[in-house]
Amino acid sequence: MKRTIIQLLSMSRRTKQVSLLLLDLLILPILLWICYAIRLFDWNVEIIPGMILSWILISGLSVLSLLLMGAYHFIVRAFSELFITKLAFAVSLMVITLYLLAYMKLTSIPMSIPLMYGFFMFGWVWFSRALIRFIVQAMLRSKARKKRVAIYGAGLAGQQIAAVLLHSDEHIPLFFIDSKKTLQGQIIGGLKVYSVEEAFNRAFKKYAIDEILIALPSISRSRKNEIIKLLEPAHLKITELPDMTQLMDGEIKISDIREVDIIDLLGRDPIPPIEPLLTKNIQDKVVMVTGAGGSIGSELCRQIVKNQPKQLIIYELTEFALYSIDKELRLNSNCNIIPILGSVLEQGKLERVIEQYAVQTVYHAAAYKHVPLVECNPIAGLKNNALGTAFSVNAAVKKGVETFVLISTDKAVRPTNVMGASKRMAELYCQAMAKVQHQTQISIVRFGNVLGSSGSVVPLFKQQISKGGPITVTHPEVTRYFMTIPEASQLVIQAGALGTGGDVFLLDMGDAVRIQDLARQMVTLSGLQIREAGSTYGDIEIHYTGLRPGEKLYEELLIDQDDTEVTEHSRILRSFEKDFPLDELQPIFKSLEKIKATEQDINWALTQLECYVDGYRRSGQIQVN
Template sequence: MKKKMLGALLFSIDALLINLAYIAAFYIRFDADFTGVNATKYLPVYFEHFITFTLIKLAIFYIFGMYKNLWRYASIEEVFQIVGTAFVANTGIITYMVLTQQMLPRSIYLLAFILDTILIGGVRLSVRATRNIRDNNLFRKKEYKRVLIIGAGQAGALVIKELKNHDNLNSKPIGVVDDDESKLGARINGVPVLGNRHNIGKIVESKNIDEIIIAIPSASKKEIRQVVEECSKTKCKLKILPGIYELIDGQVSIKKIREVEIEDLLGREPVKVDLEEISGYIGDKVVLVTGGGGSIGSELCRQIAGFKPRRLLILDIYENNAYDIQNELLRKYPNLQLDVLIASVRDRARLDEIFKIYMPQVVFHAAAHKHVPLMENNPQEAIKNNVFGTKNVAECAHEYGTEKFVLISTDKAVNPTNIMGATKRVAEMIIQSMNVQSKTEFVAVRFGNVLGSNGSVIPLFKKQIAQGGPVTVTHPEVTRYFMTIPEAVQLVIEAGAMAKGGEIFVLDMGEPVKIIDLAKNLIRLSGFEPDVDMEIKVVGLRPGEKLYEELLMNEEGLSATKNDKIFVGKPFFTDLKLLRRELEILSSILIEDSNEIKEYMVKIVPTYHKTS
C-alpha cells in the first residue's frame, strides 16, 4: 500500500513538473517575454496540447519503470535511466507534433528534455539525498557499526554499495584496505582507501572500527589466512565473502557474507578431484555408506548423491542422525533412490541380510568409535566396533561381490599410542590382507583431524568460549594436522577412484598446527584477547594422546599420484591367515580385563605403544 501511494504521488508530481519544464523552456527561449510575437504564436499551441504532452510522457515514464524503482537506493544506473527515459519521452512528443503537423521551436524540445531530466531526476534523487543526510545523523541520532572493507576490487565495491543501500544492516563503511599502492587515497563508492593490510591495526584504532569484512573472493587460501591473521590481532568482529569456488552462482551479495571460521586460517587450497573418474565408479551404482549419519558419513552421502548413484544406502545404528541426513538428501535430490538401514556393523547376520538384498557395488566404511579418551577406558567397545565391525563389513563385501571397499582410517593408526589408533591399524590390516585374496578392491584412506566433526576440538573450544572460558589445551606443544570435512570426503571418494587394491591413501595436509595456536585464533575470532579476556588453561595430556601425529609408517613408503594433494603408501601386511588366528584369540579375551586386551593388541600391532 505504501509503495502504491508513493507511486501515485510521484505520478502527480511528474505531471506538474512536465508542464513546469515547458513553461520554463518558453521563459528561457523568449527571454522572459511572453507578450512578444513569437511567444504569442507558440504558447497557444502548447496550451492546446499540454494534456496530450503530459499523458504521453507519463505513459513512457510508466513503461520505462520510473514508478517501480526504490529511489532511496538510487545510484548511477538510475541516473542513466532518468536521462534515457526523458530523451525517449521528448522524442515521443516530437513524433506526435510531426504527425499532427504542429510545430514548436526546436529549442523548446531541447530545453524541455534538459529540464525534465533536472526536475524529474532531482525529485527522485532527493529521496536518496535525504536518506544520506539522515544516515549521517543530521536529522536523528543512530548508532552504526563502523565497518572496514578489505579489498578495493569489484567485490569490495559491491559490498560497500550494499551496506549503504541496506539501512537495516546498521553498518556504515568507513574505509577500505588494499595492498595495491596505486589505489591508496582513491575512493570506492565514496569510501576512501586508507592503506594496506599492514596498516589494519592502526586504521582500526584511529577510525574506531567495529567490524571488518574481507571481500577478496579471488584471493588464494594462503592470502586469506595472512589477512585473517592480521585482522585477528584486532578485537573487531570478522566476516568474509566466500571464495570464487564457494560462490556457485558467481554472484556477490550481502547475503553471501559469512562469519570468518577457523578453516580460513588453515591456508590450504581446496582439494581438486577428477569428477569424470568419480562419476565412472559411483554413477549408476548401488553405494553403501556405513556410519552414514556421522560427520564424515553424512558428508560422504551428500557428495555421493550428486554423482547420481542408482541407489544410496545409509547404514547407521543411531536413528536420529540417519533421519536428519535422509530428510536433507530427499529435499535436495527428490529423485534419489535412498534407503536408510538401522543396523550395527557388529551384527553379522543383519549385515548378511542387507548385502544379500541390496548387493552394494561400492562400500564406504565410516562406522567407528573414534573418541580417544573414551575408547581408552572402554577398549572392548573399540575392538568390537572398529576391528570386528570392519571385519564383518569387509567379509560381506568380499562374499557378495562388492567392487570397491573404502575404509575411513586415521593418522592415529600410525605408531599408535592409544587403543583407538591401534584398532584402526588392525582395521587397515584386515582390508590389506583381504585384498590379496579377494576380487574386491580394498583400500584405506588415512587423514588427520577433521574440523567441526562431532567430538573434535573446535566445537569444544567454541562451547568453552561461549561459556566464558577457560579454553582447555592438553599441552602447549600438542600439534595436529587438520582438514575440513568436505576435503576429507573428497579424498575418500577420489581414493576409491584411484584404488587398485591394498593401498593406504594419505592427503598432503599442509603444515601441522599447534592446538594452542588454534585456540588463540578462535578466541580472537570470537572478539576476545587470549589470556586477557579469555583464559587458556593447560590441563595435561589425556591417556593415549600424542604430542605429534604421523601420517605414514616407515615401512609403507610414499608415492605420488596424479592428484598432487594425494599420496599412496604401499601395502606391507598381507597375511590373512595369521591375522584371523590372532583375531580369534582377541575375540576370546574380550570379556577379560582391559589390560590383558591392550597387551594382546600390542602383539597384533607391534608399533602400538600403550601409555596406560
C-alpha cells in the same frame, strides 16, 4: 516527524506511486512558468497567455512520458543509475514531443522553451526523489549504529559490494584497501583506495572501522591466509565474499557476506581429483557405505552420488543420522538410495544386505572415534571398531564384493589410547584377510583429523568464543593434522581405486597445526583479542586443561617412516607395514565376540592390544564400563 515518515512508508506501493504522480502534476506547471519567466526576464508573466489547455496538455504529457519509461516503478530508497537513465529517456521524449507540437503549431510554445523545460523537468524529478530518500534515510537511521566497513580489494567484486553496502541499513563502506600501487590513492565509487600500510597508520583509526571485508572471491586459500595474517594486527572482525563458483548470478548481495571460515585457512588449495580414480569403483556400480550418517560417512555419500553409482546403500546404526543423510541425498541427487538401519556387529545382516542388493563396493566408515569416550568404554570401542570391521570385511569377502575400503586414522600409529589401538587391530585384520583371498580388493586409508566433523575443536571453539570464552586447550604444544571433509572423502575414494590388495594408503595432511594457534586465529577472525595469562587486557582467555587419558601431544601417519612409496596421486602414499597371519588373529577376534566389560576381560583385551599393536601401552586405571 519520524512517526509521520514511518506511516508514509507503510502505505501501499500503488498509493506511493500515485502520490508521486500527483506531486509531479502539481510542480510541473510551475516549472513551465519559470521557463517563461526566465525567457522574458519577467516574474509576473502569465503561463502560456490564454492557453490553459496547453498548460494541462504539457503537464499531462510530462507525466505520461515518465510513466512510459517506468520512472514511477522505482523504489525511492533504492535510487540507482538505471533510474537516472530512464529519467533521461523520459525527458528526451518530452522535449522531442514539445518541439513537434511547436513545429506543428498545435501550441503557442516558443522554440526556446522545450529544451529549457527539459532541463528543469530532469532536475525536479531527480532532486525530489533524492530529497525524499535523504529525509527518509536520515530519519530512520539517525539512531541506528551502522557497521563501518573497510573493503580489501578494489576490483569488480569490491566495487559491486561497496555499491550494495551504500544502500544498506546495517553497513557503511568507508574506503578500499588494495596492494596494487596503480590503484592506491585513487577514488573508486566515491571511496578512496589505501595501501595496507596507510590503512594501519591512519585510516582504521580515522574512520573508526568495525570490520574488514575481503572482496577477492577468486584468490587461493594460501593467498587468503597471507592477507588475513597481514590484517590480524588491526584486531578487527574479518569477513569475506565466497568464491566465484558460489556467486553464480553475477550480482553480489549483502547476504553473500560471510565470516571467514577457519576451515578455508587450514585446508590446502585443493588439487583437482583424477577423474578415472573417482569413478572406477563407483560409476554404474552398487555402492555401500557403513556409518553413513557420520561426518566422513555422510560426505563420502555426497561425493559418491556425484559419480553416478547404480545404487547407494547407506548403512547406519543411529536412526536420526540415517534419516538426515537419506533426506539430504534424495533432495540433491537422482540416485537410487537404500537406507538400512543396522549395526556392523551384525555380520548376518551385513551378508543379507550385500547379497540382496549385489553390492560391489564397500566403504567402511562406521567407528567410535572420540578418544576419551572410548578410553572410558574400552570393550564397546574394541567391539565396534575392531570386531565391527572384521564382521564387515568377512561379509564383503563371503558375498563376493569387488572392493572394500577401511577408513582408518593417524591415531592407529603407535597409539597411546584404546581408540587408536582398536583401529590398528581393524587394519591388521584387513591386511591379513587381503593375503588369504584375492576376490575382494581390500584397502586401508589412514588420515588425520577432519575439520568441522562432530567432536572437532573448530565447532567447540566457535561455541566457546560466542559465549565470551574461555577457550579450552589441553596443552600449549599439542598439534594435530587437519584436512577438510570434502578433500578427505575424495582422496579416500581415489585411494581405494589405487589398491591392489592389503594396501595401507596415507593421505598427505600437510603440516601439523598447533591447536593453540588455531584457537588464537579463530579469536582474531572474530575481531576479538586473546587475554594472556596474568593480564586484564583482551577479550578471550585460553585455559590449558592438561592432556586427557590416552591423548598424545603429536600424531603420526607412519609406523615405519622409510617404508613408503609414491602413488600416481601426489597426495596419496602407499605404506608397507608389519602384519600378522589371519589364523593368528582370528582366535583373538573370536574371543572379542564373547568378552564383557568386566575387569578381567578388559585386562585380557588390553593385553592383546599391547601384544599386537606397536607402541600401545595401557595408561591409568582400568575403566569398567
